[in-house]
Amino acid sequence: MSSEVILPGDPIPLDSVIGNDLDDSDSGPVIQLGPGILHIPPETLLPIRAGTLTTLTRSKPPKSTTIYVDTSGGRYVPAVQDTILGTVIGRFGDQEKSFYRVSIPGSAAPIGILSSAAFANAASRHTRPNLSNGTTVYARISAFSIALGEPELECFDENTGKEGGFGELKGGMLADVSIGLARRLLAPNGAYGGPSVVDALGKLVPFEIAVGRNGRIWIDSESCKMTVAIITAIQEAEELPREQMEERVQKIIKGARKE
Amino acid sequence: MEVNKRDELPDVATLEIVVRPDVGVASTREQFLQDRIRRVVGPVIALELHPRTLIQIVVQIVQSGDTKALNTIALSASINATYMALLDAGVPLRSTVSATSIVCYATSSTQAALTTGGVLIDPTRPELEKIEKDITSVHTIAYELKGGQMERLLLSESVGSFTEDEVFECYDAAAKVCEETNRTMREAVTKSVQQKGRWRD
Numbered sequence: 304m305s306s307e308v309i310l311p312g313d314p315i316p317l318d319s320v321i322g323n324d325l326d327d328s329d330s331g332p333v334i335q336l337g338p339g340i341l342h343i344p345p346e347t348l349l350p351i352r353a354g355t356l357t358t359l360t361r362s363k364p365p366k367s368t369t370i371y372v373d374t375s376g377g378r379y380v381p382a383v384q385d386t387i388l389g390t391v392i393g394r395f396g397d398q399e400k401s402f403y404r405v406s407i408p409g410s411a412a413p414i415g416i417l418s419s420a421a422f423a424n425a426a427s428r429h430t431r432p433n434l435s436n437g438t439t440v441y442a443r444i445s446a447f448s449i450a451l452g453e454p455e456l457e458c459f460d461e462n463t464g465k466e467g468g469f470g471e472l473k474g475g476m477l478a479d480v481s482i483g484l485a486r487r488l489l490a491p492n493g494a495y496g497g498p499s500v501v502d503a504l505g506k507l508v509p510f511e512i513a514v515g516r517n518g519r520i521w522i523d524s525e526s527c528k529m530t531v532a533i534i535t536a537i538q539e540a541e542e543l544p545r546e547q548m549e550e551r552v553q554k555i556i557k558g559a560r561k562e
Numbered sequence: 563m564e565v566n567k568r569d570e571l572p573d574v575a576t577l578e579i580v581v582r583p584d585v586g587v588a589s590t591r592e593q594f595l596q597d598r599i600r601r602v603v604g605p606v607i608a609l610e611l612h613p614r615t616l617i618q619i620v621v622q623i624v625q626s627g628d629t630k631a632l633n634t635i636a637l638s639a640s641i642n643a644t645y646m647a648l649l650d651a652g653v654p655l656r657s658t659v660s661a662t663s664i665v666c667y668a669t670s671s672t673q674a675a676l677t678t679g680g681v682l683i684d685p686t687r688p689e690l691e692k693i694e695k696d697i698t699s700v701h702t703i704a705y706e707l708k709g710g711q712m713e714r715l716l717l718s719e720s721v722g723s724f725t726e727d728e729v730f731e732c733y734d735a736a737a738k739v740c741e742e743t744n745r746t747m748r749e750a751v752t753k754s755v756q757q758k759g760r761w762r763d
Contacts, residue, residue, distance in 0.1 A: 308751065310649075310748060311649070311655035312708035312709065312713070313709040313710075314708070314709050341608065341654070351611075351654040351656065352652055352654065352655070353650075353751050353755070375759070376650060376652055377651060378652060411612060411615055412615075449611075449612065449613065450613050452614055487761075541761065542757060542758055542760050542761055543760065544760055544761060
């Protein structure tokens with residue numbers, strides 16, 4: 304993994320990214336483009352955001368490299384299979400077939416549609432959840448196209464058909480984080496090297512967390528005071544290197560216990 | 563953001579630019595600034611990547627560097643600020659933009675500028691007030707840059723009396739200043755990106 308800061312319109316140093324073995328044979332290097340890089344056919348690659356140009360070498364397909372511009376800020380753009388935290392703001396449709404309008408804060412497409420049938424155990428309309436306005440839901444984006452606008456949401460695990468942690472979140476507190484941090488919190492353990500802020504917190508205090516890719520987190524713990532402390536710890540530790548992060552987290556949690 | 567149904571465009575994002583003055587209510591001067599900012603940043607934003615959405619930019623002038631008769635510093639500063647805001651917000655952009663103001667003045671009011679007069683690049687308000695009566699022409703110039711290299715001229719807004727040669731001289735001078743501004747901008751972005759990436763250590 305190599306990285307350098309890049310601005311929109313800068314030339315991408317492709318030679319250094321894929322090495323010098325550019326040949327036209329079938330086994331030539333494959334480049335996959337990630338977010339932040341626009342391909343203008345036939346062969347122009349244009350960075351469209353400011354950030355770190357990151358390259359990842361993959362083994363499948365052979366000799367392939369992924370390049371993308373890594374940024375921590377910016378606005379969330381919905382993508383299928385992302386999990387988001389939203390708020391129910393309305394309901395439409397009839398008794399048989401009703402839909403919730405869900406606000407997705409911080410998103411480029413601010414309103415999602417959640418069918419009342421898109422829950423676990425929603426086969427009969429008597430077992431469907433009845434969500435009132437203002438309810439926080441943890442949902443997965445099941446369909447989205449930027450040209451069509453409204454993302455479609457689902458509140459069940461698509462592999463098992465069960466609840467899987469999705470649906471209404473009761474109690475707890477919502478907080479905003481940068482979408483870069485949300486991405487980091489959701490990444491598989493060790494993807495960004497070493498334990499994360501959640502691991503550090505988990506050693507100190509039991510709590511529940513839900514992370515939405517739209518840059519929102521939901522926390523619930525033993526007391527309101529502790530919940531607020533956990534949120535502060537997560538927000539403050541965002542930019543700190545690991546050791547400082549652990550120190551800061553311990554200080555904040557200890558402080559909340561003492562009071 | 564969600565776009566007003568009336569302004570919604572089916573294939574591209576709607577670009578809304580609002581300029582708020584430092585004192586008083588918005589007038590034709592702000593309308594003028596809005597129009598010029600739109601012309602500069604419009605072609606640089608990849609609007610087609612976010613159809614049916616709204617990109618809203620509000621420029622609040624905190625302190626106008628211009629004297630009453632001029633409109634150049636507010637414009638070049640707004641363009642630079644707008645671009646930095648777009649960059650920070652992660653809006654898809656095709657290239658980088660820098661703008662600059664050049665004020666030409668005559669040392670004695672009967673002579674032409676540049677030959678015997680002086681040139682101020684991105685002047686401050688006290689500097690402007692000192693030469694206010696001798697200003698012969700004012701140029702606001704914005705360039706598009708790719709990889710720190712000048713790509714094309716995006717805006718050339720000139721007021722006053724000047725010759726063709728003078729304008730070309732201004733272009734050359736502005737190109738140098740814009741490249742310098744661009745370097746400063748790159749440093750700032752690099753610093754910010756590194757600050758945000760400190761957790762990797």
